[in-house]
Amino acid sequence: MSKKKILVTGGAGFVGSHLCERLLQNPNYVVYSLDNYFTGSESNHITGVNYIKGSTVDIASLVDFTPDLVFHLGEYSRVEQSFDDIEKVWRFNKDGIFAVLEFVRQAGCKIVYAGSSTKFGDGGLGRSASPYAWTKATNTELVKNYGAWFNVPYAITYFYNVYGQREISTGKYATLVALFTEKMKQNETLTVVSPGTQRRNFTHIDDIIDGLVLVGEQGYGDEFGIGSDESFTILEVAELFGGKIEMLPERKGNRMTADVLSDKTKALGWSATRSLTDYINVLKKCDWEK
Template structure:
């Protein structure tokens, strides 16, 4: 029996790894819908059908009935969301409503990627940036819509994902990739002050392990997928061993986040990769990812 699976954001960092894993199962038919805002054709993997377009147009672009929809295709940067608020609204608010309407029409199970910023700084993180607020309020909409229209859903939360295909350059680059590029170029590691903000860095393969488990067996909210190990940004820089340059503080930069993984662990998930091992591997291979 074939499972028809739609992954929004399937040409992005996490989405491409999820597509790759799902496509390894011959019983899965995997389709990606991506607007290529941060996704790339270089992230395409064998066995996946790629459609270019906005999630707001999902009903026009998707001509089959999925069994599962992994909705990863939203705007996902904190500090940059102040400058990109129009994109944040379009990708995160218009998109989620269209996806939910499509789920209602097709009875597909929705696996929605929320944001762990919702749990930051004792719950205050949910309103600290346009990105954080749209993601937190989207989880509430998914919960309510699911109850109103009997839509099966599960909400997952990622914690600071790193690994192969991470965005390394430009305003949407992420920390581990940025530090890797700077070490290769013998440049200082730039850290937004105060540097004591803590993050739970989680390898993308651990994220995908959790996503597949939740997709198959999880229902409801609070399926966190995150490493229990936390590091300050300064501690991460020390693992890399580079020179450090401090930058001014920026809006929306939470200090902590609670890692909520009990429900995911109850499905049998646990993280298997460690950040220190990953950085050691990069060093041993002269910073080649």
């Protein structure tokens, strides 16, 4: 039996590298990554994965084989920063999705698209709250339309505030749990954007990958949310870390809530099994409470 070729766009990024690592555990898969290394890193490379360097816009010329399945994770994925980076957001997310959908249409393969839970924020108002949110929300519509127009098989997933090993911990694109971890190591104040009552469903990377692989194998259609049922405010997360806290002014695009739509993913047999509180307690023992 010939092995299935699986392509992961953004395969050198935080979520993508973990997905590649998990897919490699299946002896029937050959795993490829396409990444432009905007936030991805060669330090995330997994032995056994075939790496292709380049933009999703150029996927048709860069990928010289026909995949059986494409996980499309390789897009711009920051809310507040997207106001300053709108040209990158457009190229990576809008030009990119068109090129990838045309590629999978020609290949005749399934696409698993990583949508953004921002579109469910604040009762649906979140979909237009930032350039990032809007591009991701409209991309999900285009994926669904390609399914209807051209019979492209698809599944759309939504991640909720992913944390875990290989998160970006410093600089403009750092994510919250990794940023707080780094600040605690350096004995620095934890900064919380006002009002601090923004509520998030922090989900461990291993739970995300469990859901992604399952949806890749069995899921078809929209609304495969992969998010923990447990939620915390940003201020509560800072308090879990136990450091000094400084409140920052409010910022554009920062939603207050987002509904977790995980019923379809749970129907496939998935559930979140890791806890943010447990994760932070382990970090405390290992990293800064020495």
